Structures are given as C-alpha cells and as structure tokens.
Amino acid sequence: MYLGQLSLSNFRNYRRLDLELPAGASIFWGENAQGKTNLLEAVYLLATTRSPRTTNDAEFVRWDAMEDGIAATRIIGRAYRGRVATQIEIALMARGGEDGQLPKAAKRLRVNGIPRRATEMIGNLLAVLFTSQDIDLLTGPPAGRRRYLDLTLSQIDHAYLRALQRYQRVMQQRNMLLRRIGEGRATPEQLASWNEELILQGSAITTARAQAVTELSIGAAQVHRTLSDQREQMSIRYTPQLAEERRGGLPESVEELRQLYRTAIVRRQAKEIAAGVSLVGPHRDDLVFELSGRSAGAYGSRAQQRTVALALRLAEAAFLRERSGEEPVLLLDDILSELDQRRRAAVLDAVLATQQSLITTAELDRFTPAFLAGAAVFDVAAGTLRRVTPTGGTAAGDQGSDAAETAPAVSQSP
Amino acid sequence: MAERGAIAAAPVEKLIDEFNKLPGIGPKSAQRLAYHVLRTPPDDARALAQAILDVKERIIFCSVCQNITDEDPCSICASTARDHAAICVVEEPLDILALERTRSFKGVYHVLHGVISPLNGITEDDIKVAELLGRVRAGGVTEVILAMNPTLEGDVTLMTLERRIHRDAPAVRVTRLARGLSTGSDLEYADEMTLTRALEGRQPV
Structure with missing residues (x-):
C-alpha cells in the first residue's frame, strides 16, 4: 500500500500543504527544523491516530493559528491498496488554554468522509517509523516498550485495539472504585464485576502480545544476523507481569491465563485497595531485548543497541506485512546518517522491497546516484515543499537546467 | 447576550434564560421559543406552565418498578x-x-x-x-x-x-438482550464491533 496524497492545514509548521506522493522512495531534504520530521509524524498519525512524539494533541496545531484562540488542524491522506483509494482524515479543533494552561484539542476521525472511531480508521494505512530515538526503546522505561507493542499490534489487530481501549476504561473505573473502598465509601464485594471485565480484556491483551513478540523475535533475530558479524544472537523476550505468578511462565490456554489472573488479583486485593490503583495486569508488562541472553539495554554498547533497534524496526515491517498481506509504508526519519555502510545497505534494501518509503535527510550525498535517480526528491524549507530534480547527473537531471524546478505535483498557498 | 439585553424586557429575558437551560436549546432557539410564548393565547401559556408544574408536583416513582x-x-x-x-x-x-x-x-x-x-x-x-x-x-x-x-x-x-x-x-x-445487526441495515455499513458480535451470536436456521 502507499500514500498517494497528503494534505495538511495548520499542522505544526505547515499552514497549508497539498502533496502528491509517488509510490517508491521519496526523499525530503532540508536543514534541521524545516518540517521534515513533522511530515513523517503526520503520516504516522494517519496510520495510528497517535503521535510518536507527544500525547497532547494540541501540540499539532500550528502555533500562530492558535492566536485567535481557536484553530482547526486537518490531516488528510489518500491511501492506495492496489487501485482502491481510501481517504483518511484527522481533524483537530483546539482551544487555547486559559491562564497559561495547555491548549486542549478534540480529535475527529473520518474515513471516506464518514465519522469513524479509531478502531475503524486504523489499518487503512500501515506505517513503520524509524527514528534515531529508537534506541530509547531498549534503554528507556517500560512504558515506551508497551506503547511500542500497542502501536504495532493496533495497526493489524482491531480486536487488540478494542480490548486495549476497553481495558483502559475498566482501569479508570476500577481505580476510582478502589479509592472509594479505601475511603470506606464502597465495599470490596463491588470489585467482582470490574475484576471479571479486567481479566477478560487483560487476558486478550496478554495473549496477543505474547504471540506478536514471538513473531517479532524470530524476525528480528534473522535481520540481526545480516546486520551484525553474527557473533551474537538477538532475541526479544516478553515479560508479562503475570508470568511472575507462576513457574514456567505464561500458561498455554486462555482459560488457564484467566485463572492465573484471577488468583493474582484476589491475592493483591488488600494492596490494591491500600494503593488505590490496579496493580495487576498488562499495564505492568515489559519487553527485554537480548543479545545472546543478556539485556542489550543494560549491557549492550551504543552501537549494539542501535543495531538491535534497527533490526526491530525491520522485523516490524515484516510482521505487519505478514499479518496484513499489505506492504507497510516505511518512514525513515534521518536515520541513514548514523548508520555504517552495511546497515545503510540493509535499510535501503528494505526500502526497495516495500511499495513506498518516505525518507528525511539533511544530506543528499548519503544516497547513491542510482538510488537518487529512482527517487522523488523534495526540498523542505520553513514549512514549504518543492519537488526538485536531483543534480546527480542522472537522465532526469540532464534534461533542463540544474536549477530546481517546481513540479506541478506540489502546490501550496503559504 | 449583551445586544439582546438591550432590546428585551426583563420578563422576556428571564424566559429566554430559562429556555436556554434546557438540553439541546441554545441561545437562538431559546429566543425563538420565548417570542413564540409571547404570541400564544394566555390559555395556552397557562397550560404549558401548568404541565411543567404537574410534572414536578404530581409525578412520583412507582413503589414497585421505580418508573x-x-x-x-x-x-x-x-x-x-x-x-x-x-x-x-x-x-x-x-x-x-x-x-x-x-x-x-x-x-x-x-x-x-x-x-x-x-x-x-x-x-x-x-x-x-x-x-x-x-x-x-x-x-x-x-x-x-x-x-x-x-x-x-x-x-x-x-x-x-x-x-x-x-x-x-x-x-x-x-x-x-441479543446483540448484533439491526433490521433493515446493510452488512457493508455495520461497524466491526457489531459484526463481530453478530457473528458470535449466530444461530442455526
């Protein structure tokens, strides 16, 4: 699949952008802070409805558009699956926060013009985002790794996304009830129904995560072998909190898993009431990235960690392809400059193997002339784009003057 | 509301404010309703007022079903x-x-x-x-x-x-109650959740 069109209004530093994107590789070239990353973020938002960078949607709104106190931000994409196009749209209405508070935004999603829920929007565009911060997945807190699993799985498993949404809602309700019980305004007996719902959704989440990590681990190990000198074996290990409850890890059947969950909840009831929050469940899960059985996050060198993160992203692309039967769009955010020859080659191989890639860079000379000749190159400066012909001595470059020319495919009204 | 305050007499103003408190009634609709009441015969206005009072004073909860x-x-x-x-x-x-x-x-x-x-x-x-x-x-x-x-x-x-x-x-x-497709609806337009439930609740024909 690929994204054929992208329109932005009042998104971050873009006032208005209407961009036609070809299949294949597109390179967004420009200095720092010109809007390259924002473009990829917009595409990632269309795919997942969530940003890799922030959880506050109001941040998307172009800063000076907020001056009137109210602003509308819109991201519209046209995703092609074969010849079938689907229009996906995210609209944000943001209101300026009063008295120095952060602005608040309400998000509306549409598919082919019809208002839809996130569960119905996600999956129309699949994307894998590679960034130089991917290394944080290994070294950062567990929340980042859970978020990674959630974003990846949600794209191809709607039942997972629904379970996740429902689980979060159950947690909010249940935590409030725990607090009320602690204050003597409710009885522990009232937890029963919330527990059942928590166990139901939690078990579904744990099962789906375990399966996905197994697949990702196999894929990542394979990729890792081609990226490294094969002295180490990479693996990804899912460490659900529930596995601590039982020797030998998670049980095989969902029924046993629910029973394990139930036992764990009952055992910690007093603690949960004292804490006023739910202490058992997938919101406490974690992942460990290992090199020959040792945690790469804790013991790996910077270079080793980078390779593991890269292997993970490449395995993620294969995972999405495998599960959905569709080619995901690869979003490479300025990652080529930090890679050596061999790893760069592996990434560019993946780019050639997929239907569409959107690549940001500050330096065009990171690419071979042959690669540039087959790519569409866009110059990004201060929130405006123009398509340029690369001056690489290619056939296309020889035709006119070397000066950049504006292609009709791009139009904007600054 | 300032511009309206300048033109409406106090009792009308009061009625507009009361209508405005109702669910689904914005300032514009509240004005329209108030001016409508202004034009209705006194008996109709009294009947409306009485109906509202009756709802509050004569409606109770059924001791059996709580309706x-x-x-x-x-x-x-x-x-x-x-x-x-x-x-x-x-x-x-x-x-x-x-x-x-x-x-x-x-x-x-x-x-x-x-x-x-x-x-x-x-x-x-x-x-x-x-x-x-x-x-x-x-x-x-x-x-x-x-x-x-x-x-x-x-x-x-x-x-x-x-x-x-x-x-x-x-x-x-x-x-x-059963969950699933609504009668007369189109499979194509049913949301995923509903379809999933309908599949789960399928029955022998």
Missing part, C-alpha cells in the same frame, strides 16, 4: 393483563417507552435510574438494585431480562445484577 408515574403503583405494575413473572430491567424510564413501542413484551419492568460508574460516583447502592432484589426474593418471578445498554458500564451493571440475582434466587432465569 415515573402519577399513580402508585403505575399502570403497568397494576395491570392484570401483564405477566408479573417476567421483569425487564432497564437503565432509564425512556427505555420503557422504547420497549413498549414494540408491543412484544408482556411482562413488567424495573428501572435502575442509572448504571454503575465509579467515575461518576455511582455504585450499585446508588441505583435501584436493592429494590429489584427485593422483588425477586419476594417470589413469583421466573425470569429477569437484563436490558442494559451495550456499554462497558452497562455490561458491568449487568454482570453485577446477574451475580446478585443468582445468589438471592438461584431458580430465577436471568437473560440478556
């Missing part, structure tokens, strides 16, 4: 034509109107006046659960139909009621 009524017990609970062995439990009085329109339910009702939602400060003690259990325990009931809305809070309320009824009166049959 709103002007006589206790309400007409459904007092009816000998209805099957008092089957109780249909709903969240709000409006749900009864919807079910009655079907003309296919001949039993009686029980209104909870809400669903369990700790976030809104509502536990099972804040809705009419004890009253329902009292009716079930009193005997003569063979089936309780739980007709909650298909939301998380509705589901949790349903589960809680099921457990409570089962504990207090194990012989009583507890059922829930």
